[in-house]
Structures are given as structure tokens and as C-alpha cells.
Amino acid sequence: MSDLSITDPQQDEAEIRRLMKEWSAALEAKDVDALTKDYDPNAVLFDACPPYKTIGVAGIKQVWQNCLPYFPETFKSEHRDVQVHVDGNTAFVYGVHHFVPTPADHPCGMTWMRISVGYRRIAGEWKVVHEHVSIPFNPMNGQAWYITDPDDLEMPDYSAEAGTEGTEK
Template identity: 40%
Template sequence: MTSKNNDESQIRQLIADWTSAFCLKDIDRLMANYADDVIIFDIKPPFQRKEANEWRRAWEECLPYFPESFQTETRDMIIHVSDDVAFAHWLWRFTGIPQEHRAIKTWMRATVGYKKQNGRWLIVHEHASLPFNPETSQVVFTSDP
């Protein structure tokens, strides 16, 4: 396996580990994937979050409001890798959520930047978003992108 293929496999595994930790609401496992100086552009305010500790606090505040049990579905994932920097983007949504739960029932977008530090890939930038209609400033919810 070439180094580039190996790096892409490591990024795919990091994404799978992150997703598993997210679905289990395991904050320690989630945070193990982030560099200390990560920059986050999240769906909900504030505009940006700097540093892993700030992002940890955000997870601690919001994960209790997530459904007891859920999974995610991912599609259209693309990963670009160079020697020590990589990025990936994909569409994702929650699955397995009870109909009455308030969790978002739409496809969302993710773009994540990675940097290899001491031989290990870590998330250095994460951007989650929902499309919006610029004429109304309203989020566009879609069940089929």
C-alpha cells in the first residue's frame, strides 16, 4: 500500500472512529481526534470556536439534548491527502431518531481539515453547515440532496 493510500485509510478510520464516538455520545473519544488548536465553524452559534477545550464544553452542553440512541448516514465523501495535510467533505444526516424528537432531520454538510502531527492525523478545522435561502435567510431543509 502506498503512503498516500495508507494516509487516506487512516483518515477514513479517524472519520469512522469520530462517528462511532459521536453516536455513543462519548466526549473523550470524540476529543481524542482533535488538535489542541482546532478551529470549529459549527451549525449553531458562536460564529467560531477556537481550541479543543472550548469545543469540548460545547459538546458537554449539547449532547444531553441529542436522542438517547441514533446513528448517522454519510454519502458523497471525498478525501484529499498530501504529505501532512488532508481534507475531506461529505453529506450526512441523523438516522434512527424517533419521529417526535427535535433533532435535525435533514442532510447537513461537513468539511474537515486534518494535519499529521507526530505521525498521527488530527482534526485542525471542522466546518458543519446547512444550506440557506439568501432571499429569506431561512435554512433549507432537504431530505434528498
């Protein structure tokens, strides 16, 4: 049953931003339970790493448990350009995310990633129902196109990069 109470979009946006900060803190602590506490039991994750789709909190926890051992001991989780759109019991968030590792040259910090997160208010609480994380790719050579500067929004010349290994943008 949907929550029919009157809501304040600004208050809802602030709540979602608070949840995102808690998510980042849980990620930095490598606390998988805290990381997924605001996920709907049937949430769907389209991650930048295989598998292309994970359904359910147990699977999402497993993705993180498999991934986190490869992270450095310490790192920060940084979001930028985050936009939050709320309409009643549904919210959509997008922006970019970056790991800031120590040491700085750790591979987890090579690129910014695009993120989109869908929230639904369920029983008065915001829950993640869908999350999508991606890195663009060069369609001419299939290589990941790393986002090293999220302010650089220039359209690349794909044909000029067709033979380039490890393309960076």
C-alpha cells in the same frame, strides 16, 4: 517540525476514513472525550449552531456537552459522499452528515449537513485542525434550507420561495 517520511496517500486516506468511523461511534455513544481525541489542541470549529467559531479542544468539547442532552437516547451518525484528498502531511475531507434518530421524527434528523474537515499529520498522527459544518439558507428569507435529499442538486428558484416559512429542499 514536519514529518518528512515518505507517505502512501491510499494508506493515509484509509487511516482518515477509519478515524471518521471512530468519530461517528464516539458521537453515537455520546463520548465527548473519544469524540475529540483526534483534534489538535488548537483546532477551530465553524459549527452549524452558534457560536460561529470555537477555538480549541476544550471549547469544542463544551459545544458537544451543551448539545448532546437534546439528542435522543439513541441515534446513528451517517456520512455520505465523503471525499478524502491527501497531500503529504495535509488532508482535506468533505461530504454530508446526517443524524438518524430513534424516534425517527426527532428534530436532530431533519436535515443533512455539509461538512469539511482539515487534517494535519502531527508527530506521525492525523489531527483535525479545522472543521466546518453548515446548512444552506434561502437568501430571500433567511430561513435554513434543509437538505432532505442529498441527491437533489437542482438549483432552487429563490424568488419563488421568498415568502415560504421553514423552506425545505
